[in-house]
Amino acid sequence: MNGFAYLRPGSVQEAVEAFAGHPGAHYLAGGTNLVDLMKLGVTRPATLIDVGRLPLGTVEELPDGSLRVGATVRNSDLAADPRVRDRYPVLSQALLAGASGQLRNAATTGGNLLQRTRCPYFQDLGKPCNKREPGTGCGARQGVHRDHAVLGHSEHCVATHPSDMAVALAALDAQVELYGTDGARRVPVDDFYRLPGEHPERDTWIRPGELITGVLLPAATAGVPSAYRKARDRASYAFALASVAVVLRVADGVVDQVGIAFGALAHRPWRARHAELALLGAPAGPAAFEGAVALELAHAEPLRDNAYKVPLARNLALDVLNRLAPAPATAA
């Protein structure tokens, strides 16, 4: 890591202006991924703009019943927030399934959304990686890729997004609040992330200089039964091999509302739109769940060594769907 300038703006506006005025600037909040990448030489900022102390550290209730999470709310605090635990259990569970106590104490909501892939080729300057250095090739496609993508990958990149939190947010229809020189905007989490395509160097649709100021948890999914489940190599402190976030409401035996998102299967949290479409209005039950999830995972294109992810994701999704669905009323 070479030297860099350090700025600590006092407001969002100042932060955005500072970014515009400093070529090669990066925002810094918890630093759990950025400092890691700087040490590896993968990210080389000329200036760090410390947004960790901006007044974005609270969770507020909005009049419409939604919950606004400030971008610098720490992952541990968000997971422990009684309103999040009660109304959006999938989010609390996803946060607690990720990283370690220490990392969750540092990592922020905004930073978690922007963390980069843990693909070993991306992290190794001595190896090709189109995400790190466009045009150098993808080391993982023919290399070691047990942990890589089975959905939505391209010939240029087979990396996965590592976040657990983002998977829950995708299933909850959460929105990312952004602020840039063009003003504020909101983007659904599901539209925030990109597939790799020809430009794996870009993870998201964030514009240069835009700052994540918060995440909006909508009223529409508040209080709807939800859960997160993750499979991993060790019992804790490991990235997912596959994970699933499910939001499911069943009324009169029929699926009334559903959000399903998979983690660790793709370059982005994978919202299972095909499955959701098949389920909405269908009678809730194992057969419908199985059909819907199969429909979604039919799109999977596993690599040489990661075909296991497809049945793993299927099992995880069915387990959580069946758990969330109320037991069928005993037939008369």
Place this chain on the structure above:
Amino acid sequence: MYTESPAVRKVPRAMTSANRPGHHSEVTLRVNGKPHTLLVDHRRVLLDLLREDLDLTGAKKGCDHGQCGACTVLVDGRRLNSCLLLAVTLDGSEVTTVEGLGGHGEEPHPLQRAFLDRDALQCGYCTPGQLCSAVGMLTEAAAGHPSHVTDPATPSGRPVPLDRPEIRERMSGNLCRCGAYPRIVEAVEDVIR
């Protein structure tokens, strides 16, 4: 406007030619109760500041990337991986390392005593991190922070009782290659009781 980093001051003579201006800032930290004002290279993480600048080598460097927990210290009472914290961001913070756990007295912290009683260490390299992590973890549980293994039905905002699965899950950010885990869990239980 934003505050530009302060001009370079108090640069040790040997360093003046060695560093470009604008890549250093002065920070003030309280470490184990003592204030320190230092001019830091922006690249310096808290772990290296403790070990190199303050000669507090209790916090260990096991991975330097937040993957082992050996560098865990308490910053404003919260346990954090000091290897991932740029020192320049910590101006005004209160840091407690393993050297400061016992306070200023001769007696070790009860957890340090419990580690000795239970033989909750072998090579000792992860030990300072385990200790700081356990202290932080106990505070979190008392404040009602749930963990991955906490029953979601547990009421929010009340202290979470710590059984063995809870302690293990909450301590999982601290790796121990000697395999002292069962003894560490017992030591933590000793101070809960």
Place this chain on the structure above:
Amino acid sequence: MTGTNLGAPAERREGRQKVTGAARYAAEYTLPGRAHAWPVPAAVPRGRVTAVDTSAALALPGVLAVLTPGDAPRLAEPEDGTLAVLQDPDVPHRGWCVALAVAETLETARAAARAVRVTYDRKPHHADFTEADPDAYEPDEAGGQAGRVERGDPEAAYAAAGVRVDVTYRVPPLHNHPMEPHASTAHWDGDRLTVYTSSQGGTAVRSVLAQLFGLDEEGITVVAEHVGGGFGSKGTPRPDVVLAAMAARHTGRPVTLALPRRYLPDVVGHRAPTVQRLRLGADPDGRLTALLHEVTTHTSRVKEFVEYAAVPSRVMYATPALRSAHRVLPLDVPSPSWMRAPGEAPGMYALESAVDELAGVLGTDPVELRIRNEPDREPASGKPFSSRHLAECLREGARRFGWAERDPRPGARREGPFLLGTGVAAATYPVQVAPSTASAQALPDGTFTVRINAADIGTGARTVLAQVAADALGVPLDRVRTEVGRSDLPPAPLAGGSMGTASWGWAVHEACAELACRLAGHTGPLPVEGIEVRADTAGKADADSPYARHAFGAQFAEVAVDTVTGETRVRRLLGVFAAGHILNARTARSQFTGAMTMGLGMALTEHSTLDAVFGDFAEPDLAAYHVPAHADVPDIEADWLDEDDPHLNPMGSKGIGEIGIVGTAAAVGNAVHHATGIRFRELPLTPDRVLTALLSEG
């Protein structure tokens, strides 16, 4: 010997320093003017360095030097090729050190290393390990023993056997990953060299440095006071100490080189992968008639290291026909080395899994089958055992574990989505001992100081040696001080091969026994400088024994396999060991359970993948290489049967540092078979493998 100290659970002497942060490790000697070094790893799997452009690195403020193959200090040719660093432009494998940046600070050293531009003449490489590779050859030696041992006519005996098992097991590359990365601080004062290094054996570090730098050993001091684990990877000097000494000489400054974690896998050694074919022939009563254990492994082009996994088959079971043989394939890969219980850990995984398979074929209880095949002499050598209580360990373990209540049918226990199973495996580890020196000094104040260049890598060596001394002197423990971990103390062998305590303790015992005699004959007050006695066990400790000397043990595991995810977690582990006289109940238990934890990792979570395209490992850090975490480790129980074996050493002890990892993976694997009915023959048992098998076979 008699006394009340040996066996007592004395508290670890350096414990207080470790829990307060006062204990200093190799990178923590902040000498005045100390500089930091950072390596530049080769970015090609094989080739030659054609140019090193250091200009950008040297232009960084605070950079002191960049050592390259062209200008680094010249060394005499080392016996261990991995230490010939920066001596020529050849790149034998990716990650090999091709330059070393030295700077005022860690940050600048890291930036400088990254600014070094290396160009290579890249050559084709071969890093694909397959057992059928025609380049694999039979080594003469494996772990200091014959590469091949045969008794009887194993092929014919196997062909004629009424019951046969022919199975192949695979263990992936594994990494030691001690929590303290390999680190050294070096300082020259004229031609005097002092190094603070993280090593399991400072005596060997000194002699290797003397040879490489052309110095007298007296001119070198090696300090290894606290060592943050090693598990074999610090058994001999590694490149860090050589590079630190070169950099310190080159710059005239004290230099610390703490290897970054992600560079360790390529330069400090790994457990080489093994493919192990086991053929077991038995009569219908379950008595073995043939045992063939054939191992293929890899090594680097730098040196031949053979993971001697077939060796335990020479010890374990009575059989009239035996083959224990190795083949090794040299590849353009990092050099393998020792990892806790080299040979035994992977070898017993395969053998004890195959024995479990044989029990299944025979319908015999696996505890009973092992007891039925107890040999009365060591099968390969024909020597009598000095002591062997494997059957007793198995019986005691079975009693405690509740083995009698076990339903032997696989797949019979279900608890919601979990399949539950239990498994057993035997463990063995040889008794090794090497000559050592030690001194004991009686002081006028009634206290004693024992001095020996032992290494306390977390075993509690200081503590147990004080116990040995106190008993030999017949004094209370608190009257004895121990000084270890410095090369100006009496030379001693390494902490490795589970032989540290036996080797050091023997010398300490001799010195103290002799001192006690002298004191008995002494009248009047002691002189101010006290009375000091020095002992050397050369000729005794290394004398040939007419006995086969091994520790044994039994491992029991209970697992739960999640049928939803294939995630397999251990619920219970029990180890019962017979390892001579246990010298410190507290620290011994920690070593047993610690090694069992590493065995748990070997079974379930740990693996390195050799990336054949790039020639290095795909899991270079602790996020990708999964050392077990707290949540993986249940209440592990370890206990022992105290053995009275007069053929060992004055303390009657066998080594205990490694046997705990032996057999653990097999017990876990056998439990997974019992849980699922599926036999997995490749480690680790990660969800990808387990779920795939559950779905295809379940």
